[in-house]
Amino acid sequence: MPVCMCMAQLRRGMRCSDMHALLMPIYILCLVMGSSASLGSKPRPPVWPETFHALAVQDRNGSLALVDLYYEWSKGRNANLIHKQLGTTLFDIEYNNKTSYYFDRELGTCKQMDFEVGILTPDWLANATYLGTETVDTHEAHVWTKSEGFIKYWADTQSGLPVRWRFFDGAQFEIMAFREGETLPDEEWQAPDYCFKQNQKRLPQQL
Missing domain, CATH: 1.10.287 (Helix Hairpins)
Structure with missing residues (x-):
């Protein structure tokens, strides 16, 4: 110097x-x-905007699906619309009260699940471990991991937008589009009436 x-x-x-x-x-x-x-040399982990829509290709051990992810922190809700390859659409609606609904309107099925935590906070990557940079397709990306390898997260070095994330079980999501401020109409978040009836048709254990 x-x-x-x-x-x-x-x-x-x-x-x-x-x-x-x-x-x-x-x-x-x-x-x-x-x-x-x-x-x-060690960039800060990205912080999610409070409202966004991400379009992703999901690969679960060779089983492919197109996923519309809608995140609305201010309203305490998160939605994954999982469009199965040549199949139906599974709605995964999650709330900050730790309750989630999985339903398929075409099949008339529904399953309610309760979790120990609510939806992710915008800064959920805080304190993540930085792993350096990698090239993902044509994107140079910063890489983080968190919770002892539970998730690995790639973000574009220039824009900070997510490029890919992968869970410990091998489920990988390639992010094709990311639109801040975009969300679903309120009626699309609502689970069908039959989800609240005792004789509802339940989804199988393997979602």
């Missing part, structure tokens, strides 16, 4: 007190610049 290299030249022909007085600002500048470079 040129600023730091000039320190040796300033030592020539100067008393210690004069040299220290002149070198101190330069030394501090070197520390600041060095710290900035160090911090820049």
Whole structure:
């Protein structure tokens, strides 16, 4: 670094007190610049916008589906519309009250599930472990992992938009489009009436 290299030249022909007085600002500048470079080597994990629509290709061990992901943090809800290859659409509607509904309107099936946590927070990647960069298709991407490898997340180095994420069980999602502020009409979030009847047709255990 040129600023730091000039320190040796300033030592020539100067008393210690004069040299220290002149070198101190330069030394501090070197520390600041060095710290900035160090911090820049590990980017901050991305924070999701409070409302967005992502279009993804889902690959679960060779079983493909097209997924519309809708996220609305302000209303405490998250939706995955899973369009099975040459099949029907499974709605996965999740709420911040820790309740989720899985239903298929074409088949008339429904399953309610309760979880220990609600939907992800916008900053759910905070404290994730940074793994460096990788090339995903044509995108240079930062890579993070969290919860002891539970999920691996790729984000474009330029835009910060997600490119891919993969879960511990091998389920991988390739993000094809990401539109901030886009959401579903309210009626699409509502589970069908038959979800709340005791004689409902239930989805199989393997979703």
